[in-house]
Amino acid sequence: MRHLAPALEELLRRADPTAHIYTELVAVDRTHLRRIKDDWADADGGLPISNMTPRDDGGLQLAEAQSTKIFHAAQDGFATNLDNTTPFDMAYIEWAGSDPANITLNAIKPYLHPFVDGNSGNQDVATWVLQVYALIKYDPNGLGSEEELTLLPLHAPIEQEAGTSAGVVTFDLTGIRIKPKAHIPFNADGGFTWKYPTTFIQIRGIQSDGTDATNIGWGKDSAVSDTKTTSGNILGSRQLSKPVGNEEQGTYADEAAANNRPYVTVSTGTFTTATVTFGNNPFDLGAAPSNAVEFVCRADVPVGTSMTYQVENDSAVYVNILDGQTVADIADLAKVQTYKMRATLTTNATSDVTPILREFGVREVTINDITDVASPRGATWGFNPVTLTAEIGQVNIVAIRDGILDFEDRVTEILAAHDIGSLFIRLWIGATNASKYDEWLHIDDYFIDDTEGLT
CATH class of the missing domain: 2.60.120 (Jelly Rolls)
Structure with a gap:
């Protein structure tokens, strides 16, 4: 989840707020993501990646060097x-x-x-x-x-x-x-x-x-x-x-x-800022895409640290991208099968905290805005206060049939045209007068567990 942008916060706090929840039903056609420990071996130069460490939980973080914080190194006896x-x-x-x-x-x-x-x-x-x-x-x-x-x-x-x-x-x-x-x-x-x-x-x-x-x-x-x-x-x-x-x-x-x-x-x-590049082993969709190509750039970003994501454009220059942006949003970038990409993990000012890259890559998608016919209800999140690990979030999406009861409404047609495992719900808080990828707040993505009608 990105931080709440000041521009969006201002829109939310207005007496007549223009920001609201947006609901998207996304169909994934093809994907190439790196998100497990073995995936990072595809980086240029292979493993080990300079100043980086793949994590057992699948993420990629800056390599950690020990820095003594406090010590006493003398003894004349023992506490027993x-x-x-x-x-x-x-x-x-x-x-x-x-x-x-x-x-x-x-x-x-x-x-x-x-x-x-x-x-x-x-x-x-x-x-x-x-x-x-x-x-x-x-x-x-x-x-x-x-x-x-x-x-x-x-x-x-x-x-x-x-x-x-x-x-x-x-x-x-x-x-x-x-x-x-x-x-x-x-x-x-x-x-x-x-x-x-x-x-x-x-x-x-x-x-x-x-x-x-x-x-x-x-x-x-x-x-x-x-x-x-x-x-x-x-x-x-x-x-x-x-x-x-x-x-x-x-x-x-x-x-x-x-x-x-x-x-x-x-x-x-202590950590040193570093960049991981996938140029020799680019992200490959497996075939020329016909639908939108979306960038996936997900990371844990503690306060004071930052992430920079880039893709090589048609002029062989790396340009910045954001999570959720599509190729159509980036100048001088065509819709092709493979993309060279890189990510820079930047530590904080005191060099003692690292961001963690969780997912990085591309996917071919069809994004269906169903905000006008669907609304989220009863979203829940939870985490363990000791380990600070989260449970999988859940939400109920209630959609209306926006046409004749002939099973040709928008949501039913999308469900019928795709395997349910290739679909997920994406929720945003945004506004038409705010930049989607810079200022909207991405709440969460939800895989569809079940569908049922309401009486």
Whole structure:
């Protein structure tokens, strides 16, 4: 979905708004899209693409390089409360700096020891487990007047095989996209004890049978009992316990600072703007098109980043295109079977957020505007607030028969002329005095699941 253009917003806010919902029934005749991981290998030069990484979920993003955000790299002992019994030690980071709201973690590297008594024969840890939480609530008056913290896990537990000596263990978070500033804690007392987005980091050790390991430790520096601040962000440690009788899941008693500084490095990703080109392997419709040729340019574009899409015109010059534009909208571009195209992924000003190219290509389509005979009702969308993944949106489209009841109305004729799998509904918010591809708001595309008459 594109952002709401100021020109369209102005039309919507007028006392006599001229903008409204437009409904299109689109029939796809031929298509050539790149949208799964293997598709990106067709780029000029093949894989690896310079400064880019194909994602397991099918997208293409800028390659992520590690950049240390905050760290402490000294230790004179070990925190040993690394199991699920109370109390247990955690590191925390208050994100009080000026990092963008959608910053993502790239790696967490604690210094861990598999046998703190110095006897390797007593090692029973087989796997290290990382869990990152967001602080979502602080209550200074919990059960028994304890200060309580409510923590929300931000991912499934991440495991790393335990070695046979003490050292830094790297938990790679690439692709998980943990956003530590996505949650601002609620202070139940109305105060500002925890006023910044805060991440808690828990390390556990487990044996090969899945039970808690013993004789393990996380490096700590007891020579310094205060926190460490880097670029406004604060690194410290806390000792938490599970309060007896508290029925609220994810709530812990705050036993106060652990009086040491944890040995840990927290890294975020940095990105470099790059372009992917499909010139040697152009997009190919398979035959000369007779209907409209539409460009498909879909991406996740976080605030501060941008995408630029281009097609090579008849003069062998790359010109900008937008999602949904057709060949007829572009000067000096003929309707042909193949098109050379490229996309530029531009990171934000601080180079720590990447857009993700989701779909790129061309398709031959017949676009039927059915706004005057159809209206959308009951559109629904949903997403998982923890993983930030969306469900498939749904909408009901009610269409009238705009002629004699002889099954020759517009919608029935379109349905009869095409396989239902080649059709989809596209919804816009637009206006006749606004540019469709620059200023209209594309709401969503919907595949047709079923059709039925109304009584």
